[in-house]
Amino acid sequence: MTTSRSRQIVRSALFVPASSERFLRSAERSAADAVILDLEDSVTESSRDAARRLAGEFGERAEPGGPSVFARINPLSAGQLDADLDAVVRLSLGAVLLPKICDPSEVAELDRQLSWHEGHRGLSHGTVRIWPLIETPAAISVVDQIATASPRVAFLGGAISDGGDLVSSLGLEVQPDGLESLYIRSRVLIAARAAGVHNPVTGLCTDIDDLDGLEQAARRGRALGYEGMMVIHPSHVPIVNRVFSPSTDEVAEARRVLDALDVADRNGTGAARLDGRMIDVAMAKSAHLVIERDARARDRSRRHQDDQR
Numbered sequence: 294m295t296t297s298r299s300r301q302i303v304r305s306a307l308f309v310p311a312s313s314e315r316f317l318r319s320a321e322r323s324a325a326d327a328v329i330l331d332l333e334d335s336v337t338e339s340s341r342d343a344a345r346r347l348a349g350e351f352g353e354r355a356e357p358g359g360p361s362v363f364a365r366i367n368p369l370s371a372g373q374l375d376a377d378l379d380a381v382v383r384l385s386l387g388a389v390l391l392p393k394i395c396d397p398s399e400v401a402e403l404d405r406q407l408s409w410h411e412g413h414r415g416l417s418h419g420t421v422r423i424w425p426l427i428e429t430p431a432a433i434s435v436v437d438q439i440a441t442a443s444p445r446v447a448f449l450g451g452a453i454s455d456g457g458d459l460v461s462s463l464g465l466e467v468q469p470d471g472l473e474s475l476y477i478r479s480r481v482l483i484a485a486r487a488a489g490v491h492n493p494v495t496g497l498c499t500d501i502d503d504l505d506g507l508e509q510a511a512r513r514g515r516a517l518g519y520e521g522m523m524v525i526h527p528s529h530v531p532i533v534n535r536v537f538s539p540s541t542d543e544v545a546e547a548r549r550v551l552d553a554l555d556v557a558d559r560n561g562t563g564a565a566r567l568d569g570r571m572i573d574v575a576m577a578k579s580a581h582l583v584i585e586r587d588a589r590a591r592d593r594s595r596r597h598q599d600d601q602r
Contacts, residue, residue, distance in 0.1 A: 302589045303327045303361060303448065303492050304521040304537035305530045310335035311364075312344035317351055323527040324534060326593055327361040332377050333368070333392055341373075345380035355385035363424065365390035369399050374406055382410040388422040388448060393458065395431035400442035407445065419445060424494075427451035427481050428458045436481055440488035449485040450494040452523055453477065457499075469506070471513050482518050496523030504532060511536040538590040539583045547580035 307325035309316050311332055320328045330348040332341070348364060355362050362385045366377035369391070381389070391403055400423060407421050423445040427436055432451070440449055451459060453474040455467045465473050478495060485493035495514035498507045511522050511533050522533045539547075549567065554577050557565035564573040 302520065302586065302593065303494060304590065304593075305533040306363065306494060306496070306521060306523045307527065307530060308335065308365070308497075308523065308525050310344070311348040311351070312336045312340040314347060317347060319527060321351075321354075323360075323530050324594070325360055325524070325527070325530045326521065326534070327363050327387065329390060329523070330362065330364040330381065332380070333365050345376060349380045349383065352381060352383035352385045355383075361387040363388045363390060365392060365426075368393040369402060374403070378406055378410045382407070382414055382416070382421060384414075384416060384420070386421050388424045390424045390426055390448075392426045393429055394425050394427070394439060395429050397435060397438040397442035400425055400439055400446065404443040404445055421445070422447035424448035424450075427477075430459075430462055433459075433477060433480060436484040437487065440484045440490055446488070446490055448492045448494055449488075449490045450481060450496070450519065450523070451477075452497045453495075454497050454499045469509075471510065478514070478517055478519075486518065492520045493518070494521045494523060495519040497525055498529065499525065501526045501528065504528070508532050508536060534590070534594075539587040543583055544587045547583040550576055550580040551584075 303326045305325045306327040306329050307320055307323055308329045308331050309320040311317070311330040312335075317330075330351060332344050332348060336344045352362055364377070364381040364386060366381070366389055367373045370393070378389070389403065389407065391399060394400065403423055407423070408418055411418055411420055423443055425432070425439050425442075425446060427433060427439070427449065428451040432439060440446060453459060453465075453467070453471070459465075459477070460467060467473060471478075482493050495517070498510050500506060507529055514522055515537055521537050524530060524533055550572055553565040553567045553572060554574065557563065564571055566572075
């Protein structure tokens with residue numbers, strides 16, 4: 294298993310209870326873009342110390358080149374921040390997920406504590422990024438401030454799942470088409486984009502066997518503008534990776550747009566006609582993003598294949 298310090302896309306983020314050696318070993322073999330070492334909801338109080346030890350060992354095993362290593366710590370209100378960060382802050386750690394956040398001051402506090410732990414470990418300031426989990430009504434109401442509370446915020450999103458924290462607190466009834474949470478997901482996405490957060494992440498699906506429902510949820514998230522999705526089982530990873538990667542047709546179309554605009558530029562015009570529609574330089578940016586994302590997704594897949602050899 295490997296991890297990289299360079300900025301990588303996170304299409305799939307796989308939650309793994311840090312207290313389970315078996316699940317941790319399985320996660321090392323998955324094709325997830327990121328493995329989230331969970332110190333919170335999936336860990337019993339009696340297993341907390343063991344989870345921290347195993348999470349630290351997981352981080353120490355990581356080598357440059359593959360899945361990002363993230364960690365979901367306990368809420369700041371639990372009073373376990375120092376113990377959690379002491380366990381997981383390593384060179385391999387890409388980001389800390391902060392759950393049940395209610396106020397942007399919590400992000401600022403996590404930023405301060407990360408700075409101390411980075412220094413303690415001999416890491417450069419800002420090595421570890423922050424992913425605030427938007428899963429409370431209070432967080433939704435101030436999501437713009439949360440997104441800009443620290444320059445470390447590189448990911449943003451929360452889980453709309455049946456029985457989850459946000460669903461329960463709002464009294465939502467989860468529907469197959471996701472309409473009940475459309476406003477929430479849109480609101481968080483807009484806050485992320487306005488703040489320049491490069492990787493907003495949606496999710497997740499708790500029905501492990503409903504792969505069709507998973508794909509539909511992933512496609513809805515991508516259609517809104519999300520870059521990836523949280524998952525709870527390795528079987529979900531290939532589907533999510535595929536949905537959040539440009540298709541062959543999308544890449545081919547992006548190249549056609551750029552080729553047509555290149556010809557138009559040589560002819561001294563800023564627009565061109567392609568298949569009966571007008572395209573201009575504004576569309577070039579979108580086309581470049583598609584090609585860039587395809588290259589990064591292919592690089593991810595290639596490194597994972599190399600790891601498995």
